[in-house]
Amino acid sequence: MMKKLIILAGLLVALQANAQNYAKQWCADNGDGTYTNPIINSDFPDPDIIRVGDTYYYVSTTMFYFPGATILKSHDLVNWEYCANPLQKIAESEPFNLQNGYNQYSKGQWAPSLKYYQGKFYLHFIAFNHEKFADGGDFLLTATDPEGEWKVQKLNGFYYDSGLLLDEATGRRFVVAGINEISVTELDENFNAIGSSKQIINKPNSGLEGSHMYHIGDYYYIYATYGGGYDHSQTIFRSKNPFGPYEEHDGLLFEKQDIHQGGLVQTQTGEWWTILFKDAGTIGRIPYLEPVVWKDGWPILGNNGIDVSKGGKSYKKPNVGKEYPKTYLPTNDGFNTDKLGMQWEWNHNPDNSAWSLTERPGFLRLYTSGIVKEGTDTKLNEFLQARNTLTQRMFGYDKEGASTSTDTYGTICLDVSHMKEGDVAGLCVFQDPHAYVAVKMIDGKKRVVYYRAPWWEPKADWQGVVDDKEHYREFSTSTASHNDKIYLRAVANFKTNKLKFYISWDNQKWYDLGKDIETEMRYTLKIFTGNRFAIFNYATQQNGGYVDVDWFSTEETVDENIFNDLTAIEQVESKTKRIVSRQFYNVSGVKLPRSQHGLNIVKTRYEDGTEKTYSFVKQ
Template structure:
């Protein structure tokens, strides 16, 4: 699926002041305005709340670990990472990349709320009951309990009297069900059908004054509906709101400290995945309307920042691996094998020991970071001295299309570089298979101190890889390759940058990674 985003015209890019790299996208234009999206990367199924003068944004992470990423901002435009809710995924062998793995499944469409000094997250992993996570501090630690049933895309809600509910609807039906929770949020005490909207899912429930407002995504037409009622039991009125041609199809509203509201909504944006836009909200006859009174019913491409005076800030991207913990920008493709990676074996380097796997798709311990539109490049400095025969270690992309430059050894023990890109496709039997779409012959290099580059161009949805033995002059390896987002195949995410090291024999050598620099300069 690819939304046209007709109203979101190209905006001027402002370089981030961050040291060591220029971000691919900077929403804050430095003159009191911003350009949509605030984060030009795959942050789908958004839920945004305000606590005091701080905003928090949670997003789907599927099988990636750590999971359930939370970002924070003081103006809805400039964001930084706050935490991940889930350190490892538990409950199913697929999370350990067994039984076919959990790509396109795992955890998605979380709901974030804050009540009585506690942060809560409601989420329903595929094939499991709904989970409720809670923490006093958004940085954790988080504890979790399971409910007795699975609520699809659960919309957690606290009423003015403190009563807790979950609103849930699945697009396969569209029936909106309200689950009442006990005060501890550990038990469902009642359930009742309150509404029906054909094709509805992604429920978000908020209250403004005398009205309850229910927001639902309608995936079949990539649209958003808003319903309202003076009682949770209804009756509810429903109106169509925006869609992907005017700004997005899944989201809700968040209040500002001055009592006004802003909308947030995701849009299908091509190979980058699903990005989240924010929009002014104005009210007409008790209904929230996206956009301004002068330009209603569409998300503006640019607008005045909701809150003025906050400094430019972007989520972490580049990394020199000087810390003893991975930065919050990184996630593994599934639960990692803890003995196959280290930040302390060689201080200042990320050591990736070869993990078992027949391909990048089936190998544990592939480390990922989101690609950034409109164009981004990851430059990886590494030491390949200890790459062993049979190893496939290197850097590239991951998602619908996966692979990149892999380092190995030939029969004589010489270091080689080869390029291979595989596409994840569905067979007629609806089983997942991979096919090679691009590859190159192996080349031999003498140096073990190498620099690899991966670029992703989301203007034409293509990527390319190159290598250097001196860190200055780069040689392309193999042809350009396609990039894509596809909810039926791949990872149900936009294309990501990847670091990998695996060996089909299960054991091999290791790769030491000195640094990763992500930037948006030097577009071809």
């Protein structure tokens, strides 16, 4: 089965900027000088925010997904782009490698702090140990270019929910950290503690955490959240001495709106803003941008502590000195380059020997990696133990206060020609519980299957009692009569929390797998991230099988032409073996010069004598 290519020169140029042509995109910018929260309708929790020159940087928690510690960049605080996933891994351990039944679900990289000081970026976070492995710790990442290489250093100490202060005014370095009991520690230039930590705030059983530290004017501020449930709230403390005593603001900054925990930033025009996250249910924890004004040395957030977007209203965009165009975080991918886009993260450490973007240019090849089985950790089924599951965040498309209820789509085109007995490959919506539609090799036949996992601990969750039973169904249909190509689709709705699955053989007619297997999405602390799309391929009997993922899309109607970029694929091919010649023909077989190619056939010949033929029609 050959991958169709866009060969029309004019169309190719247009496709290179096709991101803004997608129907399913999120943008908080209303195009009239205002924006409506959330600024990103997706799971980017625990934000910290800094400004360097005219660029703003935002870091978030990614936990057990790698590469992680995602950093976004913006010029106006409303329109964001990916900047980097600087954390390649935390440790090479059995839990982080999903080996021998162990895992790091809900652990990994937590609550980062991002700072810029004397020409260098600093990113600090903690990672919890697995109870049987010393694979966590306190980590510092540094870089001079945030889009370049980051160095990783493991520090002494363990600063929970840390906030760094690298004080330009005094040259001193501090870290604030803790839960309920908040402490400040002074650090030397190597980030080792100078003396002992000093407890500055004691709020027993309050859930006070997520602290960030600032030196603004005459005061040191501790900007923190009362966490621990869906009634989160934001508060602030101040002192003229970094070690206290601290006084708390009289009245919460945001009270019981589920909007909390984040950072403060000043624009180049002198305005102050804060980015906090909101607990938004199954989609995860999503960021809100709120204006800040200062009164008597205290910050006032939003509209006197209220987010105006709650009623569907908008805020005026930050004044950053000029206007910037709308941007959109990418979701769709044709896998046409030799690097994964920054929207993608692996579930735990990947096995880099078991995936490729170059073995079949224009496709993501996923090999099975290990034989999965029931896990050592409680109630781990096959999927949760599968390595090289590739994920990306799911997006909602309804702004705060909107009465609409818009579906979220995820679709893959999958070539299953080379699966082996017992292999399972497909598309999952991943949280606890997770559910997927897949192809499974059963007795030599590739069958469509549906699976919905049981909850790990259903009675421990605060969202009510739900069906916690395991559901599995095999369908009689197989891929044999369809050239081993199948389209798999998941459709989610974040207002109803309902999830449905579909299959297609031609990307035109879609088959609903049935009302009786409609799935309800949840958000639980066993995973502790928003629901994600996940592409997977795992073995239950033997290794050696693989599948090729042609493309992934979040569009409701997918025009496959948008995923095929001849120039990009040529660049990938040239890195693996040298191209000797490339010839273009029309559908009648008449040879054409490249400058005239349109709906044609492309024949490529390589130095080793092999040839490939691409056409517009998938065969």
